[in-house]
Amino acid sequence: MLSTTPRTTLGRKKHRAVTDRSVLYDVLDEGLICHLGIVRHGVPVVLPTGYGRDGDTLYLHGSTGAASLREAARDLDVCVTVTLLDGIVYSRSVNNHSMNYRSAVIFGKAAPVVDREPKMHGLEVLTEHLAPGSWAHARGVNAKEFAAVSVLALDLAEASVKMRAEGPDDEPEDVEADAAWAGVLPVRTVFGEPEPSADLSPGRPVPAHVTARAAAGR
CATH class of the missing domain: 2.30.110.10 (Electron Transport, Fmn-binding Protein; Chain A)
Known part of the structure; x- marks a missing residue:
């Protein structure tokens, strides 16, 4: 506690x-x-x-x-x-x-x-x-x-x-009037698709810990 x-x-x-x-x-x-x-x-x-x-x-x-x-x-x-x-x-x-x-x-x-x-x-x-x-x-x-x-x-x-x-937490009179939604x-905070750095060597895959982090935040 x-x-x-x-x-x-x-x-x-x-x-x-x-x-x-x-x-x-x-x-x-x-x-x-x-x-x-x-x-x-x-x-x-x-x-x-x-x-x-x-x-x-x-x-x-x-x-x-x-x-x-x-x-x-x-x-x-x-x-x-x-x-x-x-x-x-x-x-x-x-x-x-x-x-x-x-x-x-x-x-x-x-x-x-x-x-x-x-x-x-x-x-x-x-x-x-x-x-x-x-x-x-x-x-x-x-x-x-x-x-x-x-x-x-x-x-x-x-x-x-x-x-x-x-x-x-509306006032009772406002609930009764029901004049507004x-x-x-x-x-929610979400992660998007990983965006590789422009200077990475071609074909280098996104590592598993990055894809897992992205997937967990969706």
Whole structure:
């Protein structure tokens, strides 16, 4: 179960809070981009960031030259969010239009991963989250690349999940009047057909891990 803290307790729509930790894992595993929030020089900054999960650890990464990651590694509180949009809710009144979604919010201190073995593990987790099968297929990380990338580890101890998965919440008088269409327009993220690089050698087939990823997302 997710343990609530003052920072993870919902202020509104508390009935949409999810306390099952497995739902947190599901949201993080399905999402592809998180948003990392920090306060830098007194100004809030929120940036899209690549991530990957291994158990109760969330790995973030970026260039060693990225000011946001350098700031996040300085034993400061950070906030990471992942949101999955599942549908647009059309209501009979404009005010009651809404969205169906699943969202995760994680608070904590992101620790820099510097030792070679755990850092390489973090890079593998990140790679396999975005493009499963690529760690074994593509060329490995060389020394220059290893030195140029930062990896941060964030514990998932302090997290909350909120979701909406329902139809329109119309006022009774609007339902009775029945003057407009109401319902849900589902939203799905899908993968298309793989597009080979123009400089590939002729006849090179699309590898199985790429076709499997494409097929799984349809």
